[in-house]
Amino acid sequence: MSTSMFLLVCCGTRVFHAVPGFTMNSPYFVQTCRSVVTRSGAGAAGGAAAGSLRSKLTRSAGVGAAVPPVEVKVEAEEPKVSSVPSTTTGSCNEVIQQATVLMKTETVVLQNSPRGHKRTHLKVEYDRNDGVSSVKTEHWEPLNWKKPLELIREMRSSRDAPVDNMGAEKCYDRKAPAQVRRFQVLVSLMLSSQTKDQVTGAAMQKLRAHGCTVENILATDDETLGKLIYPVGFWRTKVKYLKLTSAMLQREFGGDIPNTVEGLVRLPGVGPKMAHLAMDIAWDQVSGIGVDTHVHRISNRLGWLRKPTKNPEETRKLLEEWLPRELWSEINWLLVGFGQQVCLPVNPLCSVCLNQYSCPSAHKSSPVKRPKSGSPRAQSSSSPCKVKTEPEQEIATKNEMIKQEPTCTSTSRRRRIKTKVNR
Known part of the structure; x- marks a missing residue:
């Protein structure tokens, strides 16, 4: 036996039941568990098999009282354990009822899955917004237009x-x-x-x-x-x-x-x-x-x-x-x-x-x-x-204004300078 959990299989439905301290993963345990309850509802060993199983688990755990269960995860595509017919023995019905209650709690991913079974992962999906902000832009318009x-x-x-x-x-x-x-x-x-x-x-x-x-x-x-x-x-x-x-x-x-x-x-x-x-x-x-x-x-x-x-x-x-x-x-x-x-x-x-x-x-x-x-x-x-x-028309008008302005030649400047000197 290895630590941290054991696997209970009933009526073709796999239930991951984690028990602190030990894990039952031997082939003998799987075969024994399968013989407890069949799909038709008839037990191979009857209620005695279910009782011996509970006693073995109690002795292997080293405690006299029932071990409190922990959270369980069940694969979504498989039928629920509660679908087992009511003709099963009383001890097995108690186990099934307890597993049904545990399935309603929050599911977790078990890190150490049993041999021969694939690990089940939770699929996390995020809302896609393609980079678009979720905030709606307000319609703008001028005041009193x-x-x-x-x-x-x-x-x-x-x-x-x-x-x-x-x-x-x-x-x-x-x-x-x-x-x-x-x-x-x-x-x-x-x-x-x-x-x-x-x-x-x-x-x-x-x-x-x-x-x-x-x-x-x-x-x-x-x-x-x-x-x-x-x-x-x-x-x-x-x-x-x-x-x-x-x-x-x-x-x-x-x-x-x-x-x-x-x-x-x-x-x-x-x-x-x-x-x-x-x-x-x-x-x-x-x-x-x-x-x-x-x-x-x-x-x-x-x-x-x-x-x-x-x-x-x-x-x-x-x-x-x-x-x-x-x-x-x-x-x-x-x-x-x-x-x-x-x-x-x-x-x-x-x-x-x-x-x-x-x-x-x-x-x-x-x-x-x-x-x-x-x-x-x-x-x-x-x-x-x-x-x-x-x-463009204003620029053209400025150019026309510049062309129309009288230009001061060098000769006119010389004449002005001479007149100032003579004075």
């Missing part, structure tokens, strides 16, 4: 901003076939980048008179096409984009524009803003918010973003997180016109804005240094419709 939006709607009720009369929704030929109308919407959006709506509208009128279709754009040489769209911003680059886009539409889409954002952004010169606006105007599908420089600027000024953004694409993602989808199509039209008339990029007209008492940026967005009188920037800031709205 509906009131400023209603005031902007009130200020835009007249619909007299440049975007209302010369935007992409007004530049296509309504009598043309649907495929041609969609192409003209895309062309107007491509020309509107870094360009005021007045210039874009004039260029689209000349293109429509020439024939603004995929076939006519491909048949027109670059020089003629450049004269038609001049003076839109970066007109030489846009001539190249118009040719490449028209060739791609004819080759891959049968002359029509794609009906998905993924397909539109593949076209040369088309970005996310143009793609979402084209889906809304040309295909009448709201796929996202068209964020240009006006929407980007005003959203940051009003505090409508969870954190300040540096480009329109970041603004679009943060706006779409909280702004209701039914407002995605309207917000571009509202904020673009509002930015053209009131919330100007330079010298915003906060004194006439209805949100001047609730806007966190009211009376704070104007630059410290004002442009000189007579300069192009001063003339553009005097009227809402002539404001430079893009950073």
Whole structure:
């Protein structure tokens, strides 16, 4: 016999019964125990065998009283001991009842299993979260954003901003076939980048008179096409984009524009803003918010973003997180016109804005240094419709101002020095 436990097998069911001090693992004990109770319930030796077994165990343990049992573990796939028929002898029934009570206690893994039997291990499983935090993020939205939006709607009720009369929704030929109308919407959006709506509208009128279709754009040489769209911003680059886009539409889409954002952004010169606006105007599908420089600027000024953004694409993602989808199509039209008339990029007209008492940026967005009188920037800031709205256009204006300033030559300096000496 070895230390720490013994094995009792009854009715084909294995019960691990640990007894402190000794373990019965001899083949004779296993055979004797199997002969006590069979699956049919008839004992080979009757109650006497069960009694002799208990007496042997008591004598081997060296105690007169029954040894208190310890915790037991039973393999899950095997039947319970309590399923033994009631025809067994009384002594064996007592042992079975005692084992049944022990099985209800907490199971443990026995370190020294009997010979010929595999050690049973507890299977521990952990909740899989795949690295995702179980804490739910709260839905963020700006405080009292509906009131400023209603005031902007009130200020835009007249619909007299440049975007209302010369935007992409007004530049296509309504009598043309649907495929041609969609192409003209895309062309107007491509020309509107870094360009005021007045210039874009004039260029689209000349293109429509020439024939603004995929076939006519491909048949027109670059020089003629450049004269038609001049003076839109970066007109030489846009001539190249118009040719490449028209060739791609004819080759891959049968002359029509794609009906998905993924397909539109593949076209040369088309970005996310143009793609979402084209889906809304040309295909009448709201796929996202068209964020240009006006929407980007005003959203940051009003505090409508969870954190300040540096480009329109970041603004679009943060706006779409909280702004209701039914407002995605309207917000571009509202904020673009509002930015053209009131919330100007330079010298915003906060004194006439209805949100001047609730806007966190009211009376704070104007630059410290004002442009000189007579300069192009001063003339553009005097009227809402002539404001430079893009950073690239402001840089171009600065370069023009530098070129127009009179330069002081070396000869003029010499003359000034001579006059001072003579004096």
